[in-house]
Amino acid sequence: MTKKPTVTADKSDAAGGGAAFAGAPVNARLSKDAKIALYRSMVRIRRFEERSLRAYQAKKIGGFLHLYIGQEAVAVGCCSLMTKDDHVITAYRDHGHALAVGMEMKPLMAELYGKATGCSKGKGGSMHFFDPERNYWGGHGIVGGQVPLGAGLAYGLKYKGVKGACMTFMGDGAVNQGAVHEAYNLAALWQLPVVFVIENNGYSMGTSQARSSAGELARRAEGYGMAWGVCDGHNLYEVRASMEKFLAAAREESKPAIVEVRTYRYRGHSVADPDNTYRNKAEIEDYRKTKDPIQVFQNVLIGEGVLTEEAAGQIDAEARAEADVSAEFAEASPFPAVEDITKDVYWEADNPSERKSQGRLFFE
Amino acid sequence: MPVITYREALRHALAEELQRDANVVVMGEEVAQFNGAYKVTEGLLEKFGPKRIVDTPISEAGFIGMGIGASMLGVRPVMELMFWSFYSVAFDQILNNAANVRYMSGGLIHCPIVIRGPANGGTNVGATHSHTPENILANHPGVKVVCPATPYDAKGLLKSAIRDNDPVFFLENTILYGDKGEVPNEEYVIPLGSAEVKREGGDLTIVAHGRAVINSLAAAQLLKQEHDISAEVVDLRSIRPLDEATVLASVRKTHRVLLVEENKPFCGVGAQLAYLIQEQAFDDLDAPIKRVSAIDAPAIYSPPLEVEQLPHPQRILKAAIELLK
Numbered sequence: 001m002t003k004k005p006t007v008t009a010d011k012s013d014a015a016g017g018g019a020a021f022a023g024a025p026v027n028a029r030l031s032k033d034a035k036i037a038l039y040r041s042m043v044r045i046r047r048f049e050e051r052s053l054r055a056y057q058a059k060k061i062g063g064f065l066h067l068y069i070g071q072e073a074v075a076v077g078c079c080s081l082m083t084k085d086d087h088v089i090t091a092y093r094d095h096g097h098a099l100a101v102g103m104e105m106k107p108l109m110a111e112l113y114g115k116a117t118g119c120s121k122g123k124g125g126s127m128h129f130f131d132p133e134r135n136y137w138g139g140h141g142i143v144g145g146q147v148p149l150g151a152g153l154a155y156g157l158k159y160k161g162v163k164g165a166c167m168t169f170m171g172d173g174a175v176n177q178g179a180v181h182e183a184y185n186l187a188a189l190w191q192l193p194v195v196f197v198i199e200n201n202g203y204s205m206g207t208s209q210a211r212s213s214a215g216e217l218a219r220r221a222e223g224y225g226m227a228w229g230v231c232d233g234h235n236l237y238e239v240r241a242s243m244e245k246f247l248a249a250a251r252e253e254s255k256p257a258i259v260e261v262r263t264y265r266y267r268g269h270s271v272a273d274p275d276n277t278y279r280n281k282a283e284i285e286d287y288r289k290t291k292d293p294i295q296v297f298q299n300v301l302i303g304e305g306v307l308t309e310e311a312a313g314q315i316d317a318e319a320r321a322e323a324d325v326s327a328e329f330a331e332a333s334p335f336p337a338v339e340d341i342t343k344d345v346y347w348e349a350d351n352p353s354e355r356k357s358q359g360r361l362f363f364e
Numbered sequence: 365m366p367v368i369t370y371r372e373a374l375r376h377a378l379a380e381e382l383q384r385d386a387n388v389v390v391m392g393e394e395v396a397q398f399n400g401a402y403k404v405t406e407g408l409l410e411k412f413g414p415k416r417i418v419d420t421p422i423s424e425a426g427f428i429g430m431g432i433g434a435s436m437l438g439v440r441p442v443m444e445l446m447f448w449s450f451y452s453v454a455f456d457q458i459l460n461n462a463a464n465v466r467y468m469s470g471g472l473i474h475c476p477i478v479i480r481g482p483a484n485g486g487t488n489v490g491a492t493h494s495h496t497p498e499n500i501l502a503n504h505p506g507v508k509v510v511c512p513a514t515p516y517d518a519k520g521l522l523k524s525a526i527r528d529n530d531p532v533f534f535l536e537n538t539i540l541y542g543d544k545g546e547v548p549n550e551e552y553v554i555p556l557g558s559a560e561v562k563r564e565g566g567d568l569t570i571v572a573h574g575r576a577v578i579n580s581l582a583a584a585q586l587l588k589q590e591h592d593i594s595a596e597v598v599d600l601r602s603i604r605p606l607d608e609a610t611v612l613a614s615v616r617k618t619h620r621v622l623l624v625e626e627n628k629p630f631c632g633v634g635a636q637l638a639y640l641i642q643e644q645a646f647d648d649l650d651a652p653i654k655r656v657s658a659i660d661a662p663a664i665y666s667p668p669l670e671v672e673q674l675p676h677p678q679r680i681l682k683a684a685i686e687l688l689k
Contacts (some may be wrong), residue, residue: 121470130469152433182426240559344471347529359557
C-alpha cells in the first residue's frame with residue numbers, strides 16, 4: 001500500500017500567494033510580534049550572507065562559502081516550530097539554520113574569519129557550525145553524511161524517553177547517497193522521531209535535479225512505508241503549515257517522514273562556482289522577482305497590516321548594521337594560537353583532571 | 365581465580381557495564397536474537413531485553429552513524445561490527461563524524477561510542493574479511509584504538525572503553541575468542557594506554573599487539589628453549605593512546621628491538637614505534653630495529669599460505685636470531 005503525500009505543492013503560486021496558508025492553525029496563532037520576528041529572522045540571514053560574501057571577496061574568509069540566499073524561509077519556517085526538545089542537524093549550507101535556531105551573528109562571522117572567538121573557535125569553518133545548547137548539531141561537510149547522525153539524535157530522544165523530534169536537513173544532491181537510504185530504513189524500521197527535510201534548490205552543485213535523481217525525491221519514502229510531503233519553500237507560512245504536521249507526528253507518535261521543500265538559491269553552489277554553466281540568469285531573475293521568500297512574506301505582512309514598508313526598511317537597516325558589527329567583531333578578534341591546534345581533539349585531553357587513560361595521545 | 369575464555373571476558377564486561385549504566389546499549393548485526401555471530405553477546409538479550417540489546421540491519425554506515433548521533437546526546441552505544449573489515453562501508457561515519465565532530469565543534473560535542481568486533485586474518489576468509497585497520501584508525505586524532513590479546517585484558521580494557529568519553533575502537537580477534545585465561549570475579553578496569561610486559565627478558569625486546577603477542581610469547585619460549593635467548597615481550601594493548609614509557613624502558617634494558625604485528629608493513633603500527641624508538645632511545649640501540657609484519661599482499665585465501673603470510677612463531681624466531689647476530 002502506498003501512502004498519499006499529505007501536502008502538495010499546488011496551493012500557493014507566485015507573488016501574493018504567500019497568504020494561502022495564513023489560516024493554518026500554526027500560523028493563525030502567531031502574534032503580530034511573532035510574525036515580525038520571523039520576518040526579521042529571514043532578513044538577518046540574507047544580510048549576514050551578503051556581508052560574509054563581501055568578506056570572502058575581500059579575502060577575509062578562506063575555503064568554501066555556501067550561501068543560503070534564496071532559501072531563508074526553509075530554515076526559518078522549520079526552526080520556528082522547534083520546542084525545547086526538538087533538534088536540528090544539517091549539511092554544509094548551514095548558516096541559515098544556525099541563525100534560525102538563535103545563534104548570534106558575531107561568533108558565526110568570527111568562525112568564517114577563522115578566529116578564536118568563532119562558534120567552533122576557528123576550527124570548523126563555514127561548513128561546521130554547531131550549538132548543542134540550542135540543539136543545533138551542525139553543520140556537516142560530507143553530502144548526506146549527517147543524515148545517519150540525525151537518525152541517531154532521534155534514536156537518542158526515543159531511547160531516553162524524551163518527547164522531541166530531530167529535523168534532519170539535506171540538499172537535493174544528498175538523496176542519492178547510500179547513507180541517506182540506510183538512515184531512512186532505520187528511521188522507518190524503528191519508528192524514530194525524525195523528519196528528513198530535503199531542501200531542494202534544484203541543483204546538486206551544478207547538476208540539475210533532472211540530470212541527477214530518478215523519480216520524485218520525497219516519494220522515495222513510500223519504499224520505506226514513511227509519510228512524505230512536498231511544499232513550496234519560498235512561502236514561510238506554507239513551510240510552517242506543512243512541517244508542523246510531520247513534526248507533530250514525529251513528536252507525539254514517533255513517526256518519521258520525508259518532506260521535500262522546493263526552494264532556490266540565487267548564488268552558485270559555493271563561491272567557487274562561477275554559476276554560468278548550468279542555468280541562465282533569467283531563471284534566477286524570475287525567482288527573485290516572483291518568489292523571493294523575504295519579499296513574498298513582506299507582502300503578506302503588509303497585506304495583513306502587521307508590517308509597513310517603513311518598518312521593513314528599519315528591520316533591514318538593523319540587520320545590515322548587525323552584520324557589519326559582526327564583521328568588525330570578527331576582524332578585531334584574535335586568531336587561535338598554535339597551541340590551540342591540539343585542543344578540542346580528545347575530551348580526556350581537555351579534561352585532564354578527569355583523565356583515566358594513560359600514555360601518549362598526540363604524536364609527532 | 366576463575367578461568368574463562370576471551371569471548372566470555374568480553375561478555376562479562378558488556379554485562380557489567382550494561383548493569384552499571386542505563387545509557388549503555390549494545391547494537392549490531394545478529395547481536396540479540398542470534399546471540400552474536402561469534403557468540404560474544406550470548407544471553408545478553410535474555411538478561412537485558414530488546415531496548416538494550418538491539419539487532420540492526422546489515423547497514424553499517426546507517427547504524428554506526430546512528431550510534432554516533434545518539435552518543436552526541438549522551439547515549440553510550442557499544443556497536444558490534446561483525447568484522448572490523450566492514451568498517452570500510454562506514455568509513456565516513458567513523459572517521460569523518462566520530463573522529464572529527466569534537467574538533468569541528470570547538471569542543472562543544474563529544475562522542476562516547478565504542479565500536480568493537482574482530483579484526484584479524486588467519487581464518488581463510490580472503491582479503492575482504494581479513495583487514496586489521498588499527499593503524500588506519502589510529503591515524504585519526506580524536507579516536508582511541510585498543511587491541512587486547514588475553515581474556516584478562518579484554519575485559520578490563522572493554523570496561524574502560526565503555527566508560528571513556530571519546531570514541532574508542534576496540535579490535536578483537538576471532539582466533540582468540542576461545543582462548544582461556546584467569547579473570548577475577550572482582551571488578552577491575554585496565555586504563556587505556558597502558559602496555560604490559562607479558563614476559564621478562566634481557567636479550568631483546570619484542571613489541572606486539574593483539575594475537576601477535578600470543579605468537580611472540582610462543583616465539584620467546586622457543587628462543588629460550590632452543591637458543592638460550594631471553595626475549596622480553598611487551599604487549600601494547602592500546603595503540604592510541606600509546607604507552608611509550610613501557611616500550612622505551614624495555615628498549616633501554618635490552619638494546620635490541622623486534623616489532624611484530626599482523627598489520628601490513630607500510631605505515632603499520634611498527635612504523636610509528638620505530639620512529640619513536642629511534643628518536644627517544646637512539647643511543648640505547650645496539651642494532652637496527654627489525655619488524656615482522658604480514659607479507660605485503662592482500663590476505664591470501666589458501667590456508668597453509670595464509671599461515672605463512674601472517675607473523676607466526678617461526679618467522680618471529682628467525683627475525684629475533686637475525687637481530688642478535
